[in-house]
Amino acid sequence: MISFKSLHQEEEPLLLGNVWNAQSAKVHENLGYKALATSSSAVAMSLGYEDGEQMSFEEYFYIIKRIKASVSIPLSVDLEGGYGSTPEIIVSNIIKLLEIGVVGINLEDTHIVDGERRLLSREVFFEKLRHILTMLKERRSEIFINIRTDPFLLGIENALEETIERIKLFETLNVDGIFVPGMTHIEDIQTVANATSLPINVMGLPDLPDFETLKSAGVKRITSGAFLNRHIYRELERISDTVTNNKSFAALFI
Numbered sequence: 001m002i003s004f005k006s007l008h009q010e011e012e013p014l015l016l017g018n019v020w021n022a023q024s025a026k027v028h029e030n031l032g033y034k035a036l037a038t039s040s041s042a043v044a045m046s047l048g049y050e051d052g053e054q055m056s057f058e059e060y061f062y063i064i065k066r067i068k069a070s071v072s073i074p075l076s077v078d079l080e081g082g083y084g085s086t087p088e089i090i091v092s093n094i095i096k097l098l099e100i101g102v103v104g105i106n107l108e109d110t111h112i113v114d115g116e117r118r119l120l121s122r123e124v125f126f127e128k129l130r131h132i133l134t135m136l137k138e139r140r141s142e143i144f145i146n147i148r149t150d151p152f153l154l155g156i157e158n159a160l161e162e163t164i165e166r167i168k169l170f171e172t173l174n175v176d177g178i179f180v181p182g183m184t185h186i187e188d189i190q191t192v193a194n195a196t197s198l199p200i201n202v203m204g205l206p207d208l209p210d211f212e213t214l215k216s217a218g219v220k221r222i223t224s225g226a227f228l229n230r231h232i233y234r235e236l237e238r239i240s241d242t243v244t245n246n247k248s249f250a251a252l253f254i
Helices: 022-030 040-046 057-070 087-099 122-142 159-172 186-194 211-217 227-246
Strands: 017-019 036-038 075-078 104-108 110-113 116-119 144-148 177-179 200-203 221-223
Touching: 017 022, 022 036, 022 057, 036 040, 036 057, 040 057, 040 227, 057 075, 057 087, 087 122, 122 159, 159 186, 177 221, 186 200, 186 211
Parallel strands: 017 036, 036 075, 075 104, 104 144, 144 177, 177 200, 200 221
Antiparallel strands: 110 116
8 A cells, every 4th residue: 555645746636535433434445545634623623622622532542543443544633732841741642643653743833822823933943843753753754744834814914924934844854744724816826835845734614726727736635624514414414404404204215
């Protein structure tokens, strides 16, 4: 089987199936997806939590284990800020993921303060990430570390320039990939892709260009985040309303 890292270097962008339980993971595997990634937001919602590390790592880890045990294709995990208050705890979490066969993680440069997502300063996040990578030591080669940077998602001023400056710092730490959610204008996407040799990951949004256009712009990885989960539950609401209004289950079998 081709390695997870190599999947980011193929001609076609890697379309990851974002999953939240074993059932959604199996659906994507059966459809021929080459790899999967958890959506921490979708997992949290399925457990009754808000996004932003509100669920415990132990709860999340149980779901991850069930997903990993249910499929044979590579699995990456959205680790948000790491589910730990110190680099030591975060590295311990990463090692636990490695031990069950997880091959990749996302780490992000934001944190939640009083329910609001805020961007960590470049210096603070750089030092946090440096400590994590240093402590991983000989296990580092076993994990694809995809760094999520959120200037576009948060709509900050000069988001493009800030994103590129942050990527330059991440490159010095030899991370494996860059995730820039919120970026939808093709000119911005192309500029970011041209600014680094690292594979660029974008997230599905209403204005995101189609996959062929993204490929031409240099994108190497495409994800949907929690939006598939949300779509499915909107459909659940719709069909449940139909059953209630029609006083019949017939609509479930069309």
